[in-house]
Amino acid sequence: MALIGVLGGMGPLATVDFMEKVVRLTRADCDQAHLPMLVANLPYIPDRSLAILDGGEDPLPAMLSGIDLLNRNEVGVIAIPCNSAHHWYAQLQARSAAPILHIGEACVNAIPDLRQRVAILGTSGMIASGFYQEALASRGIMPVVPDEITQARLDASVRAAKANDVDESTVQLSAALAILIAQGVRAAVMACTEIPLAARNLSAPPVTLIDSTLELARATVAFAVARGWNAPQQVALDRI
Template structure:
């Protein structure tokens, strides 16, 4: 039977969060009702954001090796709970024998019409622009954090989660959300899979937060249930 292939480890805590959300979303009453999954947890993949910005080694060969592992594991769909990696979506799709679900497409489907929307992400993902393109295709006005005052708060939030300090990360994210709320933002896309781990320790200031990890998990469960992979 085909299974879900997860290209993870970027970072490890975000991958575990994705897996937990996928399990929680699966309608199951016993072990056998859950969805089969193979996880390639590869934390040594070079920094994706740094590479996009021209400040670090190219992670694509490592990502493609991860895809090759999944190609040899009879996966029927691939998911990557790392937003910045989707900068290389076309190349990874060309390497994969199974379709790859796109995290930004899953998120943008959940953005309500008319809400002032801010995208929080790594500097590399923002420079890549794939979220902005998806939002523009839907006719949704978007904005990104101010580079001098706000983006450093996003950067520090992500860094602290990766360092195993989610509570401290939550305080930085709360500062960012306060800035966004103060300038009239209504919807925030957490377009880095570390950010949801910080959000559970932050006051959201009444903003609608769209969790990229959760939306990717929802899309994955929908795909796998439609394929009938929860049945022996």
């Protein structure tokens, strides 16, 4: 019985959202048919966006320590529900015996083919990192990077969700989307795992939103189910 490893806490509510998505995406009629997970929720990992932007404290040592913890406990795959953390994807994967699913790949692969321009909703650091722009371009999609005023709203939305203030997070996201929609944007990737928390309370916006947390959860469940990690033990099946 292999375990799904989750390097979480970046931030904690986003980790909870990811876990809930994994559970709800799993077809199960009893506990025993669900997928086992080991979740290292380590919120003390230094801020990823700050580190990318201005050389703030390096989060890599704490992330590597989390990767080591998960591997010591023999997880069979690792998901990291934080987009900015994927700035260090190569270093994390190099350290990990278990494969690490890439949230950006999962998210960009989920964009409907007909979209020509897609906005990126994430932290300033993640934008500076540039990996979403590259992933979109590799699919022939033109990335729309929010202007400075819009980006300030998005950063405020992310900060508010990390402080448990989802209402304020929604207000800031809504303001950012209004600007983007006025600029002609009709599709966007929620390329920060706090943004889907804010988006839950939006009245239906006239824009297609791709949820990076949901797409990572889908990729994780597909990986684990393909390997039978949710196979109920025979004893449990006999008793249903």
